[in-house]
Amino acid sequence: MAVTKLFGAAIKRREDPRLITGRGNFTDHIRLPGTLVMAIKRSPHAHARIVRIDTSKARAMRGVVAVYTGQDLVDKLAPVPCAWLIPDSDLKLTPYRAVAVDKVRYVGDAVAVVVAEDRYVAQDAVEAIDVEYEVLPAVVDQEKAMEPGAPQLYDEIPNNLAFHWKLHVGDFDAVWNEAEVRLSRRLINHRLIPTAMEPRGALAAYNPGSGELTIWCTSQNPHVHRLLLSAVTGLPETRIRVIATDVGGGFGSKIPMYAGEMIAAAISRDLGRPIKWIETRQENYVATIHGRDHIQYVDIAARRDGTITGVRVRAYANMGAYLSTAAPGVPTWLFGLMLQGAYAIPVIHCDVYGVLTNTTPTDAYRGAGRPEATYLLERMIDILARELGMDPAEIRRKNFIPKDRFPYTTPTGLQYDSGDYEATLNRALELVDYANLRRQQAELRQQGRYIGIGFSTYVEVCGLAPSQAAGAMGFQGGLWESATVRVHPTGKVTVFTGSNPHGQGEETTFAQLVADELGVPFEDVEIIHGDTEMVPFGMGTYGSRSTAVGGAALVAACRKVKEKAQRIAAHLLEVSPEDLAFENGRFFVKGAPDRGMTFQEVALQAYLAWKLPRDIEPGLEATHFWDPVNNTFPFGCHICVVEVDPETGKVDFLKYVAVDDVGNVINPMIVDGQVHGGIAQGLAQAVYEYAAYDANGQLLSASLMDYAIPKASMLPSFTVDRTVTPTPVNPMGVKGAGETGTIASTPAVVNAVIDALAPFGIEHIDMPLTPERIWRAVRERSS
Template identity: 95%
Template sequence: MAVTKLFGAAVKRREDPRLITGRGNFTDHVRLPGTLVMAIKRSPHAHARIVRIDTSKARAMRGVVAVYTGQDLADKLAPVPCAWLIPDSDLKVPPYRAVAVDKVRYVGDAVAVVVAENRYIAQDAVDAIDVEYEPLPAVVDQEKALEPGAPQLYDEVPNNLAFHWKLHAGDFDAAWNAAEVRLSRRLVNHRLIPTAMEPRGALAAFNPGTGELTIWCTSQNPHVHRLLLSAVTGLPETQIRVIATDVGGGFGSKIPMYAGEMIAAAISKELGRPIKWIETRQENYVATIHGRDHIQYVDIAAKRDGTITAVRVRAYANMGAYLSTAAPGVPTWLFGLMLQGAYAIPVVHCDVYGVLTNTTPTDAYRGAGRPEATYLLERMIDILARELGMDPTEIRRKNFIPKDKFPYTTPTGLQYDSGDYEATLDRALELVDYRTLRQQQAELRQRGRYIGIGFSTYVEVCGLAPSQAAGAMGFQGGLWESATVRVHPTGKVTVFTGSNPHGQGEETTFAQLVADELGVPFEDVEIVHGDTEMVPFGMGTYGSRSTAVGGAALVHACRKVKEKAQRIAAHLLEVSPEDLAFENGRFFVKGAPDRGMTFQEVALQAYLAWKLPRDIEPGLEATHFFDPVNNTFPFGCHICVVEVDPETGKVDFLEYVAVDDVGNVINPMIVDGQVHGGIAQGLAQAVYEFAAYDQNGQLLTASLMDYAIPKASMLPAFTVDRTVTPTPVNPMGVKGAGETGTIASTPAVVNAVIDALAPFGIEHIDMPLTPERIWRAVRERSA
């Protein structure tokens, strides 16, 4: 690791002045002359046969250019692709038409598309399309969808079962039979809606003169979108340019290939004019993916001393009406592989049933699979602790993988890179003054006040990689990342990263890395991302992989550049490269520091090429494709302290402490920010957010009035601290910090509320822990 001043410094985010003063370059900001506006007619029915579509009124409206039904587009677009084909699971991928043909399968399914001169006309024309439906019975609950006699979404998917995935390690029956304590519970990890600040959208501009399609869109992975757009439109990749400069949040929801972007591309190609489509907020709620929606049956086997000997899970994952791009991998691999958590549990059995229902498709949402595993385990360990009369910290210590066991191979074959789980627990206990807190809790209970302390000692897998593992898991892509470092003749540097940020601050952290590596001023480093015409093929940003994988690619590329610069400098200074030292941006002869050249001087010489040795090419740039040997495994301890009013069911947050270990930290301010945001999302799942469907498949929470995104006033102040256990997996020793907050916080909050309610004999309440649910639980117990 380069020991210089910017690594570890709380440099202010250089992208913020642009973003917070309205000068960002989001998709809807791009204006092209001659643009037509597209709007989508969506099904109000969760399940219905399309009897007839009458578009005549819409077509006759002034300003309407074209109207398309599913039938009209069927031969112009391949189905929306699914790109995580999990093996050995009898996976069935039913066709997902961009615009429905014959049948709609969820509220929000596209049935027709209007192209018009402006947005007002387009929307009016959408309303003027008359669709006659024959409503069919709908099913929204994944367990009910599997029952005999349930409405069937597809002829080719019997019982709505898209897959049955298994991961079995060790002899569960033997462990279960030998167990001194056995616990079986049903837990629900409910449905959430990502709600990125910027809804999805696209501006597709096909140039009939060149045959090229340029598409601006909201993307976490522009190259993957280019590849998939090529597959669905039939245009070669060389003729497609995807641009996603600024992306206003994604949380996973901007990974998939969606119908809207595909339709815009196909229609632009057809009409030879730019087509803009921007989701409304209400459309975003039904037409952009949802997350979680996992029903889990858990069996835990343990000894009386608290040692957990086996965990078995049977889970039902609600996939929605179609399989979204990465959807099959989320509730399976990203869930099942983490079921042992931070604990030395020798036996793990997992069966996951992926079920199709008449709801919006689900896919990766911040944490993706890992929150479901962490919540399950952290909840069950608390239930077990209470059963055994143990303190929740004691039972965790009892089961922690000890720090001298790393690298640690889990029963299901992951290799945890590095860790010291007790250290984060100890630090968090110190920060909350645990002993005093427990005394206060006991005293307050005497006075009829109920405070609770909740723990989550999580470990997560992030920096998703390597490609070989991706292949074995059926992921239809690699998990490496690319970077090009181009040094200009003046010594200024442009970096092209394949990891396209959607708000995480890469323009700052990546520039910090480059400034350190090359010894150039931070201001001299420009970070370019999100344009497939400029950036080498990249896999994108998700799974907290941008820094651990994309940042590592960047450091490797910098080192290639520096090595070449050193050879040039050595030649010009007439010494051998190993005789040179490099400090503060200057090469100099060891022992004769006066004889040297700055990095900028070397860059100029590289471009002048007047005096280069014959075996060195002119110019100064390098590209690196980094495929790490392993994932990284951040961990930590979150403690939440709440007070619950049993009379009203209201939860007040008294304290929230997060001690995370994400390895080395490039920019602590940015990591703090990501941890804060992550906790807000995870805490919101615990007590506020809930995507509710009625039994007919109508989404009841399809607006910001009804879906409870937390406001600042609904959150406590967070105390954030860290321990540092570097990973050996990448040259910077960084792990990944984007999802720790979301993964850790949900169980910490629920455990705190349940701890507060212990005097009422309440052992569990399914999320979200709204005042009503808490009040009902207290009333039932008190009756």
């Protein structure tokens, strides 16, 4: 049987047949007899004391089974914990109830819960609940929230300051005093709404007879949710099963533990009936996490030749009303550690203030911290280039960490695994035909047309690891991943992975890895994920970690299986294991290729066990918990070309080139898809998306009517290319591709727009670069 190598092949996805025929297993598709529907009454006020809740009308409605207030659930659900306790930062925790008991702190905070026979009646009942509030003054802006006299969200947290995190490397003051060029700017990295197309939801089914709770929910990390559900419900982990097979996108928003899922669990336990809760998009916009929302004060010290000698940042991160599950780590570690970017900057000085406000909590949204760092650097380096009259490509080249310095230890203490930053820049310049493009730009300016070219040369960290580092950072979990490889007597293989892909295609790429490792047909490999009852344990899918960490666990488990198979084959062929070679799924004696056994024959013998020696256990299966030695650091260069209509301020995309280096690539088709989608989200931050609050804490962009996630007609086609610099961190040499596009694209787009507007003397506009903002900037400079 001939098996070709699948690593590197653009194989069609095996997820697709069920998804293109309407046979996916999304949470809302699961039907259990006797299911009741749950709906949540949410606060319309950003900050208020609950005076009285009248549920009598709702309770009296036909079809309504139960109504719960926060008080009713106090002894059924413990407060929601935070899982990233960043050290040395005076962290103040904000434990909160799934359903508010005394006070609401953002629009969308849960105040009561209805259980009814159907969705429509549940909504009728929600409307019939009468809540009397004492409305309190609200604060939504993080800088204002720290001012004296600002409304206080918690009596015990003065100035709404949840933490102050510091990372000071080197003597910035000295560098600043010596600097030939000093730049200071205030940058805003505004708030975004993740908007996975599938809203969150849960179907919780507690069996009062067995004491088991099964919960289908929209989760990127089912085991983590099981652990947290256990913590809030008091049920042992062994009695909870979390299932999340098909999840309709996450982008970070399905990592945290939320009210809805745990309320469904508690009520199912209380009523002994299955409870389904599916949020509406409106709820999703107020009660699922938001992302970003940084105000950054940046100082850059440099020499006249363009060499950056130091970066100082003071950032105010808007955490929202509560500290969400992983929230404290996002604007701190995931941001501060990456402040040197792709550049050999020796001195980094960073202070981050995590501030509580009367807004939806923020947490990890695609890129999580790294886009905020990358935008800051890439924007500032463009401003510096303008100041010095340098070409934006050349100033980057000047500051790159040279390729002969890898592995490179950053001043912030990371070890960049591998890289050749200049190669991606060169390739991207070639693809856009840079010299020509600049000429064209100059010509068009003469005709009153404004095109701009924007760069972003980024490096990002993914495959977050190792667990020891997680501990040092205060992350309340390990950062390994698990895989079990079970070979059946027929030689077919089931893989149980702790990763939980929800669009990333690992059912395909992982099968490619296994087929290669074990020399079995791709079709013979089944990938199981998203079920805590089947997978030993898993940390989940986020931070572009699935392939680099979960895939490495899988390869390691395969190698254990193969090692055992080889011992069995050697025994049966009466040679020593070292005398065997393995090719195309067959063990054979070196020098005597006719004497051999297929992997499938070995598998059968492993289960028959008739001829196994006493020191080899029957069966053929292995589990590996892979804890990487280091993170991986993908990098690349994105170049965006836009035309700006100064009359309306509208931005048109003429060209977008992305040259990424994500290490080795298992399935180029899937990696391209990740890059496309990533660029779309990052580009959208630059020009379209904006979560806007009014001063009272009302979310103004509270639906897809107001929050502009891009439509097909709002995006260009992307030209995607790659260089390949494998990482030594895992056996496959892969780095991760889920977030590169999002991290890289935002500054590339903004830099392009600002470049287009250079003739107007415009040096910076804060995002999002909406037509009106651009029009205003042009008008100000023109008058």
